[in-house]
Amino acid sequence: MRLKDKVALVTGGNSGIGRGIVERFVAEGARVAIVARDKAKGARALDEVRAQGADAEFYSCELAEEAEVEAMVAAVVERFGGIDVLVNNAGVGGRRAGVGDDDTPGERWTKLRRPNLDAPWLVSSHCLPHLAKTRGSVVCISSTATWHGNWGSYGIAKAGVEGLVRSFAAEGAAHGIRCNGVSPGWIATERDAVAPPSGGGGWALPPSVFNRMGTPAEIAAAVLFLASDEASFVTGQTLIVDGGLMMIDYPSLEMLRDAGPGMMSGSGDGAPVGDG
Numbered sequence: 001m002r003l004k005d006k007v008a009l010v011t012g013g014n015s016g017i018g019r020g021i022v023e024r025f026v027a028e029g030a031r032v033a034i035v036a037r038d039k040a041k042g043a044r045a046l047d048e049v050r051a052q053g054a055d056a057e058f059y060s061c062e063l064a065e066e067a068e069v070e071a072m073v074a075a076v077v078e079r080f081g082g083i084d085v086l087v088n089n090a091g092v093g094g095r096r097a098g099v100g101d102d103d104t105p106g107e108r109w110t111k112l113r114r115p116n117l118d119a120p121w122l123v124s125s126h127c128l129p130h131l132a133k134t135r136g137s138v139v140c141i142s143s144t145a146t147w148h149g150n151w152g153s154y155g156i157a158k159a160g161v162e163g164l165v166r167s168f169a170a171e172g173a174a175h176g177i178r179c180n181g182v183s184p185g186w187i188a189t190e191r192d193a194v195a196p197p198s199g200g201g202g203w204a205l206p207p208s209v210f211n212r213m214g215t216p217a218e219i220a221a222a223v224l225f226l227a228s229d230e231a232s233f234v235t236g237q238t239l240i241v242d243g244g245l246m247m248i249d250y251p252s253l254e255m256l257r258d259a260g261p262g263m264m265s266g267s268g269d270g271a272p273v274g275d276g
Contacts (some may be wrong), residue, residue, distance in 0.1 A: 002228040004029030007080040007134075009073075011063055011123060012090030014041040016189035017141065021223050022049060022056075028224060031055040032082075033076040035123075036090060037062060063119035064091055065127075073126045075204055083130040085227045088120035088140040088161075093154055109153050116157035117164070124168055127178025128177070135176030137227045140165050141219075142183040144242050162238050169236035178235040180226040185242025188213040208243025 008025050012018035013034035016240045022032055026049050032055060034049075037040050042058040049056045057079055061072040066267040077083060092115045099108050120140050131138065145151035146159040162181055186207035222241045225231055240246055 001029040001083065002224065002230065004261065005031065006019050006084040007031050007033070007076075007082055008085040008087065008227070009033040009035060009076055009083055009123075009127065010078045010087045010089060011035045011119070013087075014045040016039060017184065017187055017216045018047060018087070018089040020220040021089060024220035025227075026054040026056070026083075026225055027050055028228075030085070031080055032057075033056045033080065035061050035063070035072060035076075063123060064114035066122050069119075069122045069126050073130070073154070074125070077130055081136055083127055084134045084136045086124065086127045086131065086136065086138045087223060087227070088138065090119055090160075091141065091143075100113055105230055109156075112153040113157050113160075116154065117160040120161055121164060124164070124179075125264040128172065128175075132171070132175035136178075137173070137231075138168060138177065138179040139223050139226045140179070140181045141223075142181045144183050144185045144240060144246055146183065147246060165238055166236045173235065178226075178231070180231070180234060180236070181238035182219060182222045182226065183238050183240045183242070184214065184219050184241070185245045186213045187219060188215060208245050209248060212242045212243070214241065214243055 003025055006029070008030040010018055010022050010025065010032060010081055013022040013032070014036040015038075015181055018036070022034055022045065025032055027209075032049065032054060034042060034045055036058075037060060039060045042060060046058040046201075057076075059072050059075060062068045073083075092112075099111050102112070124138055127138075140161050142161045142165070143151075143155070143158040145155040146162055148155060162183070165179050165181040168177075203211070219241055222239055226234065226239065
């Protein structure tokens with residue numbers, strides 16, 4: 001019960017990774033404000049967590065609109081009495097952002113930036129005075145797309161989220177607020193999608209060194225640690241949770257698997273295996 005009686009606001013908490021975070025927080029004793037756009041998904045998520053005995057509420061909000069964010073935060077504080085933990089999880093990829101082939105560069109950037117970077121900035125800023133009262137904690141969900149150039153504007157926006165983590169950690173320190181990030185790799189948001197796809201001969205490229213995708217529960221475990229008092233001396237950091245994907249290049253995966261334990265000891269002369 002690491003979050004017993006703590007009030008947690010989780011954006012994008014009605015599905016996917018956010019839903020996994022909500023479920024873990026509830027299991028750890030938190031009172032949860034679930035915030036997202038989709039009212040139908042929000043109602044289902046709320047019914048299910050309340051069925052587990054949780055003190056929870058759902059708030060529909062367009063998180064890139066400051067007036068809506070301000071009203072939502074005020075409603076959460078009125079309902080729960082304060083905010084102890086903020087999780088900025090909500091975000092969208094290109095398809096869900098509605099980016100079209102004929103959109104100008106400015107239009108594409110706006111559609112990706114607003115939900116992925118403007119939203120956590122606005123929510124964090126409006127939660128700041130309430131988090132200061134509780135000496136609270138913020139966790140922002142980034143992405144390993146920050147390290148790869150092939151994700152375009154999404155990767156740029158998520159890189160901004162990691163900058164926000166550091167800046168907000170510095171700003172919040174005087175108020176006892178900690179701010180950290182979690183950078184997921186490939187995460188299956190359907191609970192049965194953690195094995196290689198059937199009928200296609202496996203993954204075209206393995207999504208991790210474990211040859212599987214991660215789960216929302218595995219991301220939630222990392223978020224829980226950073227949100228809890230167990231991470232009381234951790235701030236301004238982004239934890240990569242990707243099954244080791246960032247530490248390898250794909251051509252080496254077969255070599256890693258075949259070499260087995262001790263492969264890094266080299267070929268007998270102290271030289272590492274490979275040419276790196």
